[in-house]
Amino acid sequence: MVGPGRSRCCGPSGAAPAMNCRAEVLEVSVEGRQVEEAMLAVLHTILLHRSTGKFHYKKEGTYSIGTVGTQDVDCDFIDFAYVRVSSEELDRALRKAVGEFKNALRGSGSDGMGQISLEFYQKKKSRWPFSDECIPWELWTIKVNVVNLANEQERQICREKVGEKLCEKTINIVELMNRHEYLPKMPTQSEVDNVFDTSLKDVQPYLYKISYQITDSLGTSVTTTMRRLIKDTLAL
Amino acid sequence: MDTDLSSQDRKDLDKFIKFFALKTVQVIVQARLGEKICTRSSSSPTGSDWFNLAIKDIPEVTHEAKKALAGQLPAVGRSMCVEISLKTSEGDSMELEIWCLEMNEKCDKEIKVSYTVYNRLSLLLKSLLAITRVTPAYRLSRKQGHEYVILYRIYFGEVQLSGLGEGFQTVRVGTVGTPVGTITLSCAYRINLAFMSTRQFERTPPIMGIIIDHFVDRPYPSSSPMHPCNYRAGEDNGAVYPSVEDSQEVCTTSFSTSPPSQLSSSRLSYQPAALGVGSADMGYPVLFAGGLNAAHPHQLIGPGKEGGVPPVPNQPAHGTQADQERMCTPLDGVHYSAATPSSSEDTETVSNSSEGKCGSPHDLLETIFIRKVGAFVNKPINQVNPPESPETESPLQGSLHSEGSSGSSTGNTHDDFVMIDFKPAFSKDDILPMDLGTFYREFQNPPQLSSLSIDIGAQSMAEDLDSLPEKLAVHEKNVKEFDAFVETLQ
Numbered sequence: 001m002v003g004p005g006r007s008r009c010c011g012p013s014g015a016a017p018a019m020n021c022r023a024e025v026l027e028v029s030v031e032g033r034q035v036e037e038a039m040l041a042v043l044h045t046i047l048l049h050r051s052t053g054k055f056h057y058k059k060e061g062t063y064s065i066g067t068v069g070t071q072d073v074d075c076d077f078i079d080f081a082y083v084r085v086s087s088e089e090l091d092r093a094l095r096k097a098v099g100e101f102k103n104a105l106r107g108s109g110s111d112g113m114g115q116i117s118l119e120f121y122q123k124k125k126s127r128w129p130f131s132d133e134c135i136p137w138e139l140w141t142i143k144v145n146v147v148n149l150a151n152e153q154e155r156q157i158c159r160e161k162v163g164e165k166l167c168e169k170t171i172n173i174v175e176l177m178n179r180h181e182y183l184p185k186m187p188t189q190s191e192v193d194n195v196f197d198t199s200l201k202d203v204q205p206y207l208y209k210i211s212y213q214i215t216d217s218l219g220t221s222v223t224t225t226m227r228r229l230i231k232d233t234l235a236l
Numbered sequence: 237m238d239t240d241l242s243s244q245d246r247k248d249l250d251k252f253i254k255f256f257a258l259k260t261v262q263v264i265v266q267a268r269l270g271e272k273i274c275t276r277s278s279s280s281p282t283g284s285d286w287f288n289l290a291i292k293d294i295p296e297v298t299h300e301a302k303k304a305l306a307g308q309l310p311a312v313g314r315s316m317c318v319e320i321s322l323k324t325s326e327g328d329s330m331e332l333e334i335w336c337l338e339m340n341e342k343c344d345k346e347i348k349v350s351y352t353v354y355n356r357l358s359l360l361l362k363s364l365l366a367i368t369r370v371t372p373a374y375r376l377s378r379k380q381g382h383e384y385v386i387l388y389r390i391y392f393g394e395v396q397l398s399g400l401g402e403g404f405q406t407v408r409v410g411t412v413g414t415p416v417g418t419i420t421l422s423c424a425y426r427i428n429l430a431f432m433s434t435r436q437f438e439r440t441p442p443i444m445g446i447i448i449d450h451f452v453d454r455p456y457p458s459s460s461p462m463h464p465c466n467y468r469a470g471e472d473n474g475a476v477y478p479s480v481e482d483s484q485e486v487c488t489t490s491f492s493t494s495p496p497s498q499l500s501s502s503r504l505s506y507q508p509a510a511l512g513v514g515s516a517d518m519g520y521p522v523l524f525a526g527g528l529n530a531a532h533p534h535q536l537i538g539p540g541k542e543g544g545v546p547p548v549p550n551q552p553a554h555g556t557q558a559d560q561e562r563m564c565t566p567l568d569g570v571h572y573s574a575a576t577p578s579s580s581e582d583t584e585t586v587s588n589s590s591e592g593k594c595g596s597p598h599d600l601l602e603t604i605f606i607r608k609v610g611a612f613v614n615k616p617i618n619q620v621n622p623p624e625s626p627e628t629e630s631p632l633q634g635s636l637h638s639e640g641s642s643g644s645s646t647g648n649t650h651d652d653f654v655m656i657d658f659k660p661a662f663s664k665d666d667i668l669p670m671d672l673g674t675f676y677r678e679f680q681n682p683p684q685l686s687s688l689s690i691d692i693g694a695q696s697m698a699e700d701l702d703s704l705p706e707k708l709a710v711h712e713k714n715v716k717e718f719d720a721f722v723e724t725l726q
């Protein structure tokens with residue numbers, strides 16, 4: 001398994017000053033029943049760092065921030081525990097996306113390889129009738145390889161190994177988060193929806209979307225599904 | 237050089253660093269309590285949740301942290317360290333981790349204190365929440381109980397990593413640049429735990445169905461005492477510590493999308509307190525089954541014997557503390573008392589009133605200092621560092637050793653750990669004095685049936701042939717009965 005690879009990719013063509021979107025890649029090999037927990041662990045760890053309390057704007061351009069609670073989660077199929085934001089809405093949204101990814105991995109045409117991506121983006125308002133532009137500023141890709149195990153002993157070893165790997169990934173994620181690279185500027189009240197997902201009632205993550213790809217046995221991508229998990233989708 | 241920093245910014249920065257240090261300690265200790273932590277998000281700011289994170293404050297932990305800091309802040313050459321160690325019921329202990337909050341000289345003059353530094357400190361705390369769950373000590377702490385407990389110790393000054401053994405690893409949690417230096421948070425952790433199966437430390441059911449959570453008293457004359465990570469929130473143990481939520485220590489929750497000019501200022505005042513002795517009580521060791529490295533002497537030396545640091549004469553004289561091994565911290569301890577939670581200032585000047593502390597803390601200490609543990613290995617005496625104060629030993633120690641000696645011990649005196657014979661749930665001494673594994677091996681290869689062996693088979697055949705005529709005669713007599721029986725079956 002390879003550690004995170006860093007690369008830079010440009011934003012969509014046409015974006016005015018070139019805004020680099022940093023991209024990080026994580027790879028894990030897991031057993032089928034571990035897919036869901038492993039993905040949730042990584043996604044929640046990332047979103048823990050990319051969520052803030054709800055903003056409450058006051059007069060004179062000031063705002064206050066709500067409080068983010070956290071909770072421990074124990075994995076059932078992996079010797080691993082992680083911390084997630086205490087938000088049932090956020091957890092449901094991630095579970096839904098991961099559930100779809102898991103089902104797609106199990107589907108025919110897949111040899112158990114795929115990747116799930118978590119992209120943070122900003123919205124740039126465009127004039128009517130054009131829809132707003134989504135400019136990514138951070139992209140996390142988790143490449144998954146599902147392995148089949150023959151017996152219980154191998155499964156037990158896999159539990160421990162995957163747990164160790166997720167520990168490494170957590171350390172990698174934390175290291176990258178603490179490089180304090182580009183983060184969107186704190187928005188004014190009128191622009192907060194361009195930067196943050198304000199649809200949740202208890203926390204406020206940066207605008208994000210989750211997508212996944214499944215690789216068939218030939219190594220080509222057969223399914224690309226975009227799921228918009230933001231409330232104010234602008235699809236026409 | 238902070239000549240460019242306004243006085244307000246300087247005050248704010250000092251306060252942020254101070255509360256960051258306190259919250260760091262809370263996060264680390266709470267992550268080693270052995271329980272899952274859960275706090276709620278709140279959409280409305282409460283004004284008391286520093287760094288916009290819901291991190292509960294255990295008063296005792298805050299008290300110990302403030303005592304260790306003694307009014308100072310982490311600075312170059314002065315680090316705040318939280319040491320996590322593990323202790324067995326037999327007194328063996330082992331350092332597991334050292335979490336260090338340090339400051340170096342690299343300054344970032346351009347950074348905005350009230351906004352960027354604050355948010356980055358918040359991010360760093362989130363990283364700390366994540367990292368505290370991935371070091372090896374987390375899994376051990378989740379399994380602490382009858383065999384071992386987890387201890388924490390806070391100290392201020394130079395980082396001491398020697399207790400971690402060889403080849404310890406370091407993980408950096410993160411850094412935050414400030415105009416006065418760069419804050420770094422890291423963890424050095426022992427790795428030879430990886431060679432020890434964590435299954436050795438599975439919880440065993442309490443003996444006789446009684447849940448016993450008492451611990452042997454191990455006085456700690458080290459510069460700062462060890463404390464257990466087994467705080468039970470909500471229990472009224474009567475110990476009253478100054479609450480950190482002072483009315484005047486309002487955390488900054490207001491931000492401005494314009495240049496920061498409208499933040500509420502909070503008073504930050506600390507004065508180097510005239511400090512008395514630090515408390516050396518409240519050692520809640522993590523008792524640990526299994527032979528580990530011999531206890532570190534500096535943790536287990538008896539009262540008054542640690543490197544020349546005498547008890548401060550003006551320490552409170554109430555029972556509990558007088559019984560304990562009290563050592564001064566190098567920075568002088570803190571006169572603490574059952575101060576009311578409304579102690580206003582940030583200073584640590586508290587009276588030596590012992591009233592508030594006499595009752596329940598003493599009871600609490602009593603309860604924690606009587607330990608009964610399950611199956612322990614019978615370690616050779618010379619490997620164990622016995623406590624120097626026999627009067628505080630558990631009266632049950634003798635019974636423990638006798639119990640342990642009845643079990644088999646395969647420990648080598650020089651091994652880092654000793655095999656423990658667990659008695660699994662289905663093994664009953666009164667029926668088969670063996671464990672499941674032994675039973676399985678023994679009965680895996682049963683002896684061959686005697687009737688299948690040739691000699692015996694031949695003999696029995698001859699006997700059968702001889703007795704055949706008699707049997708036939710008997711059966712012929714009962715023919716009618718047999719026929720009637722067959723008819724009933726049809």
